[in-house]
Amino acid sequence: MAERELIEFIRxxxxxxxxxxxxxGIGDDAAVARLPGGxxxxxxxxxxxxxxxxxxxxxxxxxxxxxxxRSVSDLAAMAARPRCVLAAVCMKPGTDAEFARxxxxxxxxxxxxxxxxxxxxxxxxxxxxxxxxxxxxxxxxSGPITRSGAQAGDAICVTGALxxxxxxxxxxxxxxxxxxxxxxxxxxxxxxxxxxDGLSTDLLHIAQESKVGVALDAARIPVHEDARALAxxxxxxxxxHALNDGEDYxxxxxxSKKDAEVAVQSGVLGVPVTLIGEVGASPTYNIILPDGTxxxxxxxxxxxxxx
Amino acid sequence: MAERELIEFIRxxxxxxxxxxxxxGIGDDAAVARLPGGxxxxxxxxxxxxxxxxxxxxxxxxxxxxxxxRSVSDLAAMAARPRCVLAAVCMKPGTDAEFARxxxxxxxxxxxxxxxxxxxxxxxxxxxxxxxxxxxxxxxxSGPITRSGAQAGDAICVTGALxxxxxxxxxxxxxxxxxxxxxxxxxxxxxxxxxxDGLSTDLLHIAQESKVGVALDAARIPVHEDARALAxxxxxxxxxHALNDGEDYxxxxxxSKKDAEVAVQSGVLGVPVTLIGEVGASPTYNIILPDGTxxxxxxxxxxxxxx
Numbered sequence: 001m002a003e004r005e006l007i008e009f010i011r012x013x014x015x016x017x018x019x020x021x022x023x024x025g026i027g028d029d030a031a032v033a034r035l036p037g038g039x040x041x042x043x044x045x046x047x048x049x050x051x052x053x054x055x056x057x058x059x060x061x062x063x064x065x066x067x068x069x070r071s072v073s074d075l076a077a078m079a080a081r082p083r084c085v086l087a088a089v090c091m092k093p094g095t096d097a098e099f100a101r102x103x104x105x106x107x108x109x110x111x112x113x114x115x116x117x118x119x120x121x122x123x124x125x126x127x128x129x130x131x132x133x134x135x136x137x138x139x140x141x142s143g144p145i146t147r148s149g150a151q152a153g154d155a156i157c158v159t160g161a162l163x164x165x166x167x168x169x170x171x172x173x174x175x176x177x178x179x180x181x182x183x184x185x186x187x188x189x190x191x192x193x194x195x196x197d198g199l200s201t202d203l204l205h206i207a208q209e210s211k212v213g214v215a216l217d218a219a220r221i222p223v224h225e226d227a228r229a230l231a232x233x234x235x236x237x238x239x240x241h242a243l244n245d246g247e248d249y250x251x252x253x254x255x256s257k258k259d260a261e262v263a264v265q266s267g268v269l270g271v272p273v274t275l276i277g278e279v280g281a282s283p284t285y286n287i288i289l290p291d292g293t294x295x296x297x298x299x300x301x302x303x304x305x306x307x
Numbered sequence: 308m309a310e311r312e313l314i315e316f317i318r319x320x321x322x323x324x325x326x327x328x329x330x331x332g333i334g335d336d337a338a339v340a341r342l343p344g345g346x347x348x349x350x351x352x353x354x355x356x357x358x359x360x361x362x363x364x365x366x367x368x369x370x371x372x373x374x375x376x377r378s379v380s381d382l383a384a385m386a387a388r389p390r391c392v393l394a395a396v397c398m399k400p401g402t403d404a405e406f407a408r409x410x411x412x413x414x415x416x417x418x419x420x421x422x423x424x425x426x427x428x429x430x431x432x433x434x435x436x437x438x439x440x441x442x443x444x445x446x447x448x449s450g451p452i453t454r455s456g457a458q459a460g461d462a463i464c465v466t467g468a469l470x471x472x473x474x475x476x477x478x479x480x481x482x483x484x485x486x487x488x489x490x491x492x493x494x495x496x497x498x499x500x501x502x503x504d505g506l507s508t509d510l511l512h513i514a515q516e517s518k519v520g521v522a523l524d525a526a527r528i529p530v531h532e533d534a535r536a537l538a539x540x541x542x543x544x545x546x547x548h549a550l551n552d553g554e555d556y557x558x559x560x561x562x563s564k565k566d567a568e569v570a571v572q573s574g575v576l577g578v579p580v581t582l583i584g585e586v587g588a589s590p591t592y593n594i595i596l597p598d599g600t601x602x603x604x605x606x607x608x609x610x611x612x613x614x
Binding site for chain 2: 003006007009010013014017019021022025026030031033035036037038039041043044045046047049050051052053083084086087088090100101104105107108112117118119120121122123124125126127128129130132134136138
């Protein structure tokens, strides 16, 4: 059963509940809760599990970084400012004490480096190594930015370069927190997501939540050298990596073409911004391949359009 | 390696960090973060893992309840009002879809019943069933109540009855949220904790964090009928269950003797309150057994005092 299906299942349960203080609920990168004093708490929880998000034998330093950075990246997707994190660590009984200490130190170090110090947690034995990190952020005056605000005529932009993160970047990526806050202050960003599932899937998340269509220009997609390395000399394979690998943790966002022009020209805090497509009014999802042919964009790839 | 040791390890890492907005950090039931608008966010994360917190084959409804109730119980320990929870669910690949749906529904239902609606989460495959719930609460005007405020001369009180929760109550207990808020409004509670590790261990947590001594009067400890049932006719065994089993999720708290008198006389929201001991100035931890002999209180039991 897919995560998406379960999320929709919970969303349906929630439909009857009136929660006036909940600005953003299940289904976005993070929840936004308005508190009585006026603060807007941005909350997200994310886990990394052995065998799924990292291989057995991965150094605890890499596991700790990834666990914290993934949650903080969800705050970035809302242009929220990180405040703190909590971590729950599940380890097999008999886990080496030195491993446990190194993992705890890694969680602490990552949390401080990412401006979200670790303030609490839970440590327990269980069926295997699973680290769950919950991040609390604060919505800025220009945020939070959700997945659902994309408008017809918007440009689709992305930071950095995509694909091939399994070569190692998925364990070491810097979440684009400062970049997101800077972007939100400089431009009117209509919708944003961090690329975890892959460009194709995450762009469809924006499209579906915003009830718009998208046309992706494949020739413009910034392909990471890791994707090229994996593809050997095959340009189409490299493109597929950029489109579908995921775990890039770059920002994918929609904004007016005028704002996009500025963002593309100047980048954001030294990170390049690339315009890769356009939002349309009708809910069709297209990709134009480098050879000029138009195909249906699917989660995880594309299909020939039926004519 | 014990959880306690790792917590002290992280606390030591934190020692150099100046976090003026952090009212309560690692080592209490929950963290308390002051937000720019003046709200005080009370945050706690807790996991339940298969084989550790519940047996394989436990119905998902029980797993979901326990996962949410444990985190909410940590809010109760601070006399905080629950606002919302997030849940991260790790399941073995190939987990039955119906099981997954029932678990998600249980998490949702428990969250609503406990006034902390589920607003976000993460679902992923991993080495086994692990459910991590993070709860956000708000500190009341009389809270948050920490573990570290017990004063010499205080009475030690407990709600409900203790011991034998493994007979089933550990999966079905009602966290004492409303009771904690009511208590904090009616009395000046100096220190509080929810009993998860067991009365002996959790009382020592309060004593150590408050830098005080305790004298527990074993004859007064309210022994649950589940503890008696486990002990057969053996009164000392029943007492041991009440003292050391844990997972009672009752409130253990310290307050002036005058305030304690009122609490004991009236109970709290229908739940009985029992006075079970006294706080002393010197950091010695004693238990007076029903036969009148005095012993050293230890985490998980007692030892004959060396004379």
